[in-house]
Amino acid sequence: xxxxxxxxxxxxxxxxxxxxxxxxxxxxxxxxxxxxxxxxxxxxxxxxxxxxxxxxxxxxxxxxxxxxxxxxxxxxxxxxxxxxxxxxxxxxxxxxxxxxxxxxxxxxxxxxxxxxxxxxxxxxxxxxxxxxxxxxxxxxxxxxxxxxxxxxxxxxxxxxxxxxxxxxxxxxxxxxxxx
Amino acid sequence: xxxxxxxxxxxxxxxxxxxxxxxxxxxxxxxxxxxxxxxxxxxxxxxxxxxxxxxxxxxxxxxxxxxxxxxxxxxxxxxxxxxxxxxxxxxxxxxxxxxxxxxxxxxxxxxxxxxxxxxxxxxxxxxxxxxxxxxxxxxxxxxxxxxxxxxxxxxxxxxxxxxxxxxxxxxxxxxxxxxxxxxxxxxxxxxxxxxxxxxxxxxxxxxxxxxxxxxxxxxxxxxxxxxxxxxxxxxxxxxxxxxxxxxxxxxxxxxxxxxxxxxxxxxxxxxxxxxxxxxxxxxxxxxxxxxxxxxxxxxxxxxxxxxxxxxxxxxxxxxxxxxxxxxxxxxxxxxxxxxxxxxxxxxxxxxxxxxxxxxxxxxxxxxxxxxxxxxxxxxxxxxxxxxxxxxxxxxxxxxxxxxxxxxxxxxxxxxxxxxxxxxxxxxxxxxxxxxxxxxxxxxxxxxxxxxx
Numbered sequence: 001x002x003x004x005x006x007x008x009x010x011x012x013x014x015x016x017x018x019x020x021x022x023x024x025x026x027x028x029x030x031x032x033x034x035x036x037x038x039x040x041x042x043x044x045x046x047x048x049x050x051x052x053x054x055x056x057x058x059x060x061x062x063x064x065x066x067x068x069x070x071x072x073x074x075x076x077x078x079x080x081x082x083x084x085x086x087x088x089x090x091x092x093x094x095x096x097x098x099x100x101x102x103x104x105x106x107x108x109x110x111x112x113x114x115x116x117x118x119x120x121x122x123x124x125x126x127x128x129x130x131x132x133x134x135x136x137x138x139x140x141x142x143x144x145x146x147x148x149x150x151x152x153x154x155x156x157x158x159x160x161x162x163x164x165x166x167x168x169x170x171x172x173x174x175x176x177x178x179x
Numbered sequence: 180x181x182x183x184x185x186x187x188x189x190x191x192x193x194x195x196x197x198x199x200x201x202x203x204x205x206x207x208x209x210x211x212x213x214x215x216x217x218x219x220x221x222x223x224x225x226x227x228x229x230x231x232x233x234x235x236x237x238x239x240x241x242x243x244x245x246x247x248x249x250x251x252x253x254x255x256x257x258x259x260x261x262x263x264x265x266x267x268x269x270x271x272x273x274x275x276x277x278x279x280x281x282x283x284x285x286x287x288x289x290x291x292x293x294x295x296x297x298x299x300x301x302x303x304x305x306x307x308x309x310x311x312x313x314x315x316x317x318x319x320x321x322x323x324x325x326x327x328x329x330x331x332x333x334x335x336x337x338x339x340x341x342x343x344x345x346x347x348x349x350x351x352x353x354x355x356x357x358x359x360x361x362x363x364x365x366x367x368x369x370x371x372x373x374x375x376x377x378x379x380x381x382x383x384x385x386x387x388x389x390x391x392x393x394x395x396x397x398x399x400x401x402x403x404x405x406x407x408x409x410x411x412x413x414x415x416x417x418x419x420x421x422x423x424x425x426x427x428x429x430x431x432x433x434x435x436x437x438x439x440x441x442x443x444x445x446x447x448x449x450x451x452x453x454x455x456x457x458x459x460x461x462x463x464x465x466x467x468x469x470x471x472x473x474x475x476x477x478x479x480x481x482x483x484x485x486x487x488x489x490x491x492x493x494x495x496x497x498x499x500x501x502x503x504x505x506x507x508x509x510x511x512x513x514x515x516x517x518x519x520x521x522x523x524x525x526x527x528x529x530x531x532x533x534x535x536x537x538x539x540x541x542x543x544x545x546x547x548x549x550x551x552x553x554x555x556x557x558x559x560x561x562x563x564x565x566x567x568x569x570x571x572x573x574x575x576x577x578x579x580x581x582x583x584x585x586x587x588x589x590x591x592x593x594x595x596x597x598x599x600x601x602x603x604x605x606x607x608x609x610x611x612x613x614x615x616x617x618x619x620x621x622x623x624x625x626x627x628x629x630x631x
Contacts, residue, residue, distance in 0.1 A: 026298045031300045
């Protein structure tokens with residue numbers, strides 16, 4: 001609970017200067033277990049819209065920020081790499097955020113939906129920038145939140161095997177003072 | 180909870196900053212001469228008790244400020260409503276540091292701009308952008324000795340005076356690591372302590388004073404028959420003054436605080452990645468409460484020598500002033516393992532002697548005809564300031580110029596003019612100053628009436 005007390009104490013200095021913004025950039029990826037950033041997928045036979053849940057995790061965010069600020073917008077930068085050893089497919093990489101009291105983040109509408117295409121023996125890099133997401137702003141200004149990553153694969157050639165690595169997950173929240 | 184805490188921190192910060200406001204001069208004549216003090220310019224606060232014995236000269240005997248800045252303030256002032264989107268806490272602070280009694284000709288750019296924080300599991304970087312301007316390179320020192328109001332009555336060479344006395348001081352020092360992180364946006368690192376120390380003291384008393392000021396040495400000059408003013412008649416005169424005082428202590432309080440946060444191996448790993456330490460020792464006494472009133476003695480002493488129209492003055496205010504108190508000492512410590520503060524009473528009824536810091540004023544002046552050239556050095560709690568200025572009279576018109584080194588160790592410049600109409604004169608002065616939270620140069624126009 002006390003994890004970010006030093007930052008909370010600085011907030012009066014940060015938020016007292018006119019009609020300006022507090023720009024909070026959080027490298028969410030760095031807070032995740034390194035092993036959860038990487039997932040090996042293996043789909044030997046045709047299964048429509050096979051879903052791979054890469055991870056679902058809780059985040060401890062900046063305690064106290066929401067007490068003195070209000071989020072006006074948030075954006076998200078996501079990047080991932082697919083090292084596909086066999087098979088071909090199309091698919092979607094989905095990022096979810098939810099409040100800490102949610103049982104699972106996957107019941108919400110995904111914040112980001114990144115389409116991709118996998119080819120045998122090729123590395124595919126995908127990325128996207130999600131701009132001005134009110135839902136994301138709402139979630140990230142609480143003390144805790146849940147984040148989840150899901151991959152949906154629609155195969156055309158089997159077996160589909162490879163490794164997915166999440167390489168970037170950065171959220172930027174723009175807040176205004178609310179003393 | 181945090182919201183209230185933030186407001187408390189803000190109020191505390193601004194309350195501590197208010198001491199700087201004492202540098203504001205409303206006497207346009209003195210301001211136009213760079214703020215210099217002589218026996219006939221600007222010594223209305225009694226910087227040298229010996230000045231009381233010097234005959235009134237042609238240089239003026241009083242000043243009535245004209246607070247034209249209020250008009251400017253009413254036309255355009257910052258909002259005090261923290262809910263207002265234009266609320267700027269640094270502008271509010273500048274109003275407190277710089278009461279709107281003079282017209283602001285120019286001021287430092289307001290503290291504004293976006294603040295950026297980057298957080299990763301093992302990285303924290305705070306870019307305060309424009310707010311860096313309010314974080315000093317060294318410790319933040321505020322305070323001073325204030326003789327607020329009061330009255331005095333002279334009976335020949337003897338005078339009686341009574342005045343409230345307030346002494347406040349605060350020194351906040353950030354550790355090098357914390358200062359670098361806030362001023363230079365140096366990323367926070369693991370296994371590092373980010374700390375601060377604060378030394379605060381405040382005391383209030385009523386001063387009852389009996390003084391005696393007289394001419395101790397005298398050698399007449401040929402010109403004295405035409406002019407009784409020792410500043411300009413070429414005589415050799417030494418005036419001395421002394422005023423012992425009894426101090427009735429109303430309240431005393433001090434606090435010595437150390438606080439910090441020590442990061443772990445990884446900045447944001449685990450449930451409790453930083454170790455917080457806070458330890459404060461307070462001492463207090465207050466009339467009607469713990470310890471009751473205090474009592475003490477002190478004195479103001481001074482001397483001024485005139486020789487061939489040259490003036491050399493030395494004034495010591497609150498020389499040897501101290502107050503005895505019966506104090507209560509408490510220690511407030513934070514235990515990181517239990518996340519709780521504990522308060523223990525270290526002593527009750529402990530005898531303690533507080534001191535009022537001496538304010539020393541050394542001034543020199545030379546009068547040549549109707550021209551005055553003057554300089555002074557004023558040394559007080561925390562700060563030493565220097566002023567130099569000149570006044571040139573052409574008929575009823577006076578032109579003035581001056582410069583000073585202020586409490587922020589910055590050179591400031593001044594100029595002004597005055598026009599005398601019999602016993603009254605009107606004066607205008609333009610002067611620069613750094614009385615703002617950014618400690619940057621601004622300029623003001625001051626107006627006042629002089630009494631001759």
